[in-house]
Structures are given as structure tokens and as C-alpha cells.
Amino acid sequence: MTFSLLHATDFADRLLYKIIPPLKAGMIVLADRYAYTAFARDATRGVDRQWVRELYSFAVRPDLSLYFRVPIDVSVDRLLARRVKLKFYESGMDLGWSANPVESFRLFQGKVLDEYDEIVREFSLEVVDARPSITEQQRVVRALVAKHVSTSHVEILDDESV
């Protein structure tokens, strides 16, 4: 609960300072993760789903939301191939489901992915298959974005995670 609210506080601050002003100025804001991340993560940690949705009702609904869907095995393989150390909270180690970080990650992120499937339906996110090559995915992304905007100028304002 506290974890959920801490993220919401950070989100509110960034929404008000970094998202809303450029939107008012007519710019395009690219957000790497959004409230949907909180919906998936907090529900997996046992927070009431409806409560989190109501909490974030102050968020601006995006014009387009892309969800990069990947099977859990691919996700684990990619992370381990880069030899990154799995992060404590990203692996849901705080939940005590497994003492093994990889196993815990698999269990936790597996449940997070299930939550995302639900969210995709509820909020009509556009699903991008994240298994093909980067170029292949970019083609899909460009096609989706092109349906919503016609512009020659895109500004990246915030690349922090939610």
C-alpha cells in the first residue's frame, strides 16, 4: 500500500511538471511506462485493483498506449543474456515467494504479465509483439503512431520509469 502510494506521489509530481505543461503547449509526450504499470505491479502485490484505478483517476488518459508483450521466458532470457543483476523489487523478492532471484522474477513477473492482459482489454491498449527484431517492432510502432499523429517533431521529455 505504502509502496503503491509512494509511486503515485512520484507520478503526480511528474504528471504536473513534465507531462501536462508540454501537452498544453501542443507537444507530444512519450512516456516510458505509465499508470498501467502501477495497475499491474500493485495488483500483483495484493493492492485492491479498483482502488488503484481510482487513485490514478487524476492521470491524463493517453491518446495512444502501446503494450510490448513478451512471454516470460523471453523476458528472463533477455535480461540474463545482458548479465544484468535482477533488481530486488522488480523480481518481487519482497513478497518472499522464492529465495532464488530468477525464480522469484519468473513467478512475480509472470503474474504481472497476467495483470497486463487484463489491463489491455480494460483500457484498449495496442499490443505490440515484442519478440521480433527491433526494426520489425519499430515498423509496427510507426504504423500505430501514424494513425494518431501527423508531425515531424517528437520530443523525448522523460525516460524514467514509473
Added chain:
Amino acid sequence: MTSPSDAPDGANGNGVAGRYYGRAIPYLPIEGYPGKLIAIEGTDGVGRTTQIQLLREWLEVRGYGVVETGWTRSPLMQPTIELAKSSNTLNKLTFVLLYATDFADRLEKEIIPALKAGFVVLTDRYIFTALARAGVRGIDRQWLRNLYGFAIAPHLVFYFSIDVKSLIGRVLQSRGMDFWESGMDLKHGDDIYDSFKTYQQKLLREYASMADEFHFRVVDARRPVDRIQDELRRQVSAFLEPSEKPAETITAH
């Protein structure tokens, strides 16, 4: 990102004492916990802290285990809140969420464990202060109530009621007017006295509007300390004794 109006009424406790107000914390079931939650509410400088100290001593002499908690006292959030207050860059919505985070931390780490262990929890301010302050600052009331749906309805809420004139006298006699307690962030003007008066008047109206909704027991805070304490003790023992007789029946005065 639903609007509050299309959300179904999430209340499951319906304000029943010792239950969650609205959407619960699913992983922390609290039904049947033996402890009691007593909230002392009221605006700044109304005398809450003094009364809580006296009440605590009295309860302990009678053999009750007592835990105290107060607004923004969470070890996790207090430094952040102080920092945010000093820098004056935070939006009111962000402030509301910071306070809620502090409250969630204390609820999970202090209040719920103490209730589980059978303590009497005395809380110096509760969510009503947050609701009043945010209400004055124009935050959507329904959203606030949903937000604080994870709060536990106290067994007793004592609301220390006072009029602005008496309050001004008390505050000036003790520690003086402070920036936030005067609502200077609302930019009612540069004069701290006028701002304090306007802001506290609005706050008092907010508190008063919650009295029925949250079953406040209204205590006239203009009376002398002992008189108020007597009234609190009378009401607290009338509530506690039917469920558990005190270990020590001598009343400490």
C-alpha cells in the same frame, strides 16, 4: 483512470468501527482484532497533544497497553515531507499523496500491528485532517474518500471544536502562527494574521461538515484542560470497560 462517478460504491465497512472505510487492503484482513483505535481530531493549536498525553498516562495506570501515533510521523516519509514543505515546489495534489503515503506507512507498520496485539491506539489527528486540508485546497472530495478507503474507521473520534477567535488567542499565546497552518500557500494575501483567520475558518467548516459522516464526538476545546480530560476519560471508559475491565480501577487524577 476511472472517474469517481462511474466507480461502484466500494465501501465494505460502511464506517463500522474497526473496519476499513472503503476498499480494503486485501492482504491485511483486520476483522476481529482486539485493539481499539481512538482518534483525536481538531485543527492546529487546539490542544490535542496535551490531552493525548494525559489520556495515555491514565489508560496505562489502568493497565491498558497504549500506542501513540500522529500525522506525518512515519520514519519513512517525515524527512521527505519536511523537505517538500521547505522547498515550496510541490503541487497540492502531490502533497495530498505524500500525506497519504505517510499514513499508509503508519497504518501498515504501527496501527494495524498494534490493533492486532490488543493495544489502545491513540492517534493525534487522523485522516480527517487530510480530508479537511485537501478539501480547502479544492481537491475532489469523492476522490479523497476513495483514496482513504484503506483507512480503518476508528472506534471513537473526538473532535476538538473551537471558534477562530479563541483559536487565534491560543496560538498567539503559545508558539505563534506558522506558514502552513496559516494556509499561506493558498495566497490569500501577505498578512499572516488575515491568512490564518481565513484559512482556519475554512478548515473549521470542513471539519464541521464531516461530523455526521464520520461520527465525530464533538468536544468543546475552549474549556480548561482538566474539564476536557474528564470528559474524554468518561467517554473512553464507557466505551472500553464493557469489552475489557481495567486491570487497575483506581482513577489517577
